[in-house]
Every structure is written in structure tokens, then in C-alpha cells.
Amino acid sequence: MRPSPALLESLSRSRLFPGVLAGTSGVGERRSATRGPGLEFIDHRPYQDGDDTRRLDPHLYARTGQFHLREYARDQQLPVTVLIDTSASITAGGEGKENQARALAQIVGFAAMAGGDTVQIAVSGPRGLQKSPRWQGLARAEDLFGWINELPVGAGGPLPDALRQIAGRLRRGTLLVIISDWWDEDIETALGWLGAAGYAVLALQVLSQGERDPGDLASGTVTFEDIETGEATKVDVDHDTLEAYRSAFAAHQEGLQAAFRARGWPFVTVTDDTDLTEFCLRELRGMGVLA
Numbered sequence: 001m002r003p004s005p006a007l008l009e010s011l012s013r014s015r016l017f018p019g020v021l022a023g024t025s026g027v028g029e030r031r032s033a034t035r036g037p038g039l040e041f042i043d044h045r046p047y048q049d050g051d052d053t054r055r056l057d058p059h060l061y062a063r064t065g066q067f068h069l070r071e072y073a074r075d076q077q078l079p080v081t082v083l084i085d086t087s088a089s090i091t092a093g094g095e096g097k098e099n100q101a102r103a104l105a106q107i108v109g110f111a112a113m114a115g116g117d118t119v120q121i122a123v124s125g126p127r128g129l130q131k132s133p134r135w136q137g138l139a140r141a142e143d144l145f146g147w148i149n150e151l152p153v154g155a156g157g158p159l160p161d162a163l164r165q166i167a168g169r170l171r172r173g174t175l176l177v178i179i180s181d182w183w184d185e186d187i188e189t190a191l192g193w194l195g196a197a198g199y200a201v202l203a204l205q206v207l208s209q210g211e212r213d214p215g216d217l218a219s220g221t222v223t224f225e226d227i228e229t230g231e232a233t234k235v236d237v238d239h240d241t242l243e244a245y246r247s248a249f250a251a252h253q254e255g256l257q258a259a260f261r262a263r264g265w266p267f268v269t270v271t272d273d274t275d276l277t278e279f280c281l282r283e284l285r286g287m288g289v290l291a
Contacts, residue, residue: 001099002145003107007277012138015115015291016080016108017175017202044068077136079171080112083122083163084148085180086156092181093208096272098153100206101179103276108177108204109144111280111290113137117175121147124162125155129169163190172198179204181211188259195263202289203260205269212271214245 003011044057047067055069082105090097109119113136121132121144132147156162159180167190170176176199194201220237235241253269260267266289270279284290 001102001106001149003103003110004277007107007280008110008141010281011107011111011290012114014111016111016117017078017200017289043071045071078112078115078117078175079134079173080109080117080119080175080177081122081131081166081170082108082119082177082179083124083166084151084153085159085162085178086123086125086151086153087158087184088154088156089181089183090206091154093210093272097181097206097208100270100272100274100276101153102148102151104179104204104206104270105148105177106145107276107280108179108202109135109148110138110141112175113141113144119144121151122162122166123151124157124159124165125152129162129165159184160186160190164193167193167197167199170197170199173200174198175200175202177202177204179206181206182256187256191259191263201260201263201265203256203265203267205256205267206272207269208272212249214242 002008044060045068047056047069051069055071057068057070060066060068084101084105090101105121109121112119116136118134118136120134123130133143135144159178159182163178166176176194178201180203182203182205191201257267266287268283268287268289270276280290
């Protein structure tokens with residue numbers, strides 16, 4: 001499983017999350033707040049003992065009789081970590097959600113590497129938080145795709161536990177991309193941990209079409225089983241029940257969107273039948289997530 005060649009060709013000229021301008025380490029393509037050796041001139045400053053005399057500006061000296069150094073923008077990498085929710089709920093309804101989650105992780109990781117950033121994948125497995133190697137450059141794209149394809153999905157712990165584990169374990173300024181169905185409770189507390197850790201966050205929600213609108217559900221008494229707890233509940237399904245679900249679902253979605261909006265973090269939803277090429281090239285670019 002890997003993105004289509006046409007989508008990869010388009011993404012190879014993209015940059016992920018261009019609003020996060022400052023890199024944190026290494027040599028990359030993002031403007032850092034740090035000044036130093038680089039290509040783009042931004043300012044002069046007076047010469048001080050010990051400065052590199054090769055950066056002296058002879059033209060400014062000729063005009064003022066004083067030594068000044070040229071200062072340049074230092075371009076650095078943005079560390080990107082993609083956290084994939086591998087709890088049992090991501091497998092609900094078949095392989096559709098799981099496959100979309102994997103595909104989104106591959107797309108986001110590839111776009112980050114195309115922009116010169118470093119990428120790693122993280123999951124919360126039975127033995128706690130697991131992280132891939134950190135990759136840079138499109139020559140490592142197949143390593144990224146392969147690692148994601150081999151992930152065991154469905155055996156991970158709840159998403160809030162994964163967010164608690166990852167908070168503080170990544171460099172401040174990391175872009176954390178979280179791919180989940182976002183059904184877990186107490187997400188507000190978990191988002192607080194991420195904000196305190198100094199991360200920028202992009203949330204991608206993957207739902208089945210039936211979760212978004214169970215309009216085709218047969219009427220009558222239906223037994224629902226919580227895929228993560230195994231708890232079974234009998235529900236009398238009729239028009240009023242479906243309307244109540246739609247209202248509760250809308251409230252749940254609005255609560256999630258409000259929590260992310262309050263922090264200035266994007267929250268984007270796809271379903272298991274969303275065309276990801278169209279989604280990436282139109283919606284994510286329209287939102288400024290991809291440029």
C-alpha cells in the first residue's frame with residue numbers, strides 16, 4: 001500500500017504546514033528565528049571581536065568607515081512526528097478506517113520529507129509508545145511507507161494514554177500530526193498536555209461512513225458491542241433513535257473542533273471512502289495545511 005504516483009509527484013513539490021516557519025535543528029528549508037550562516041540576507045550588525053571577518057560588508061565600510069557584518073536567515077528543519085491511533089476502534093467496520101489512517105500517515109510523512117523536514121511515526125502499542133527511526137529526504141520514502149504498512153493496528157491503548165506518553169518526549173516546536181477517529185473521552189486534558197509541551201498540532205479524524213451517518217441501519221432491536229471494552233448494549237432503533245444519534249454526533253464534533261480552534265490547531269475529518277488525492281490537493285491546500 002502506497003499513495004498513487006500522480007499524488008506523490010504533486011506532493012514532491014509541496015510543503016507541510018507552512019505556517020510553522022521556525023525550524024529547530026539541522027539544515028533544512030524553514031526560516032529559523034536564529035541568525036547565522038545562510039543564503040538570504042536580512043540585516044547588518046556592528047562587528048565584534050572574534051566575528052568571522054569573511055562576513056564583513058566592504059561597501060558599508062566604504063560609506064560609513066565602520067565595520068559591519070552581514071546577517072543571514074538560518075534555514076533549519078522542522079521535526080514532524082505522525083502519531084497513529086492503533087486502538088481497536090480504528091478497525092471498526094472493516095479495513096476502511098485502518099487503510100485511510102495508514103494512507104494519511106504516508107501522505108503526511110512524504111509531504112514533510114518533500115519540504116526538507118525530518119519525519120518519524122509513533123504508535124501506542126501493547127508495550128507502550130513505539131517510534132520509528134527519523135527519516136529525511138525523499139530517498140527514504142519507501143522506508144516510511146514500509147514501516148507504516150507493517151504496523152499492527154487494533155492492539156494499541158486509548159488515544160489519551162498515547163498523548164500523555166508522547167507529551168514532553170519530543171523536542172519543543174515539533175509538529176505533531178495525530179491520526180485518529182477521536183472517539184475517546186477526556187481529550188481536552190490530553191490536548192492541554194500537548195500545548196504545555198510546546199507542540200504545534202494537526203488533527204486528522206478518520207471515520208467510517210456509518211459512524212458519520214448510520215442512515216442505512218435496519219430498524220428494530222439491534223445489539224451494539226463496544227469494540228474496545230466488549231460491552232454489549234441492546235438498542236431499539238427507529239427514526240427518533242437515529243435523530244438522537246445525529247444530534248449527539250454533531251455535538252461531539254463541535255466539541256472537538258472548538259477544542260482545537262481555541263488552540264489555533266487545525267482539525268480535519270475524512271471518511272473511509274474519501275478520495276485522498278482530491279482531499280489533499282484541494283481541501284488541505286485550501287486550508288493552508290499544504291502549500
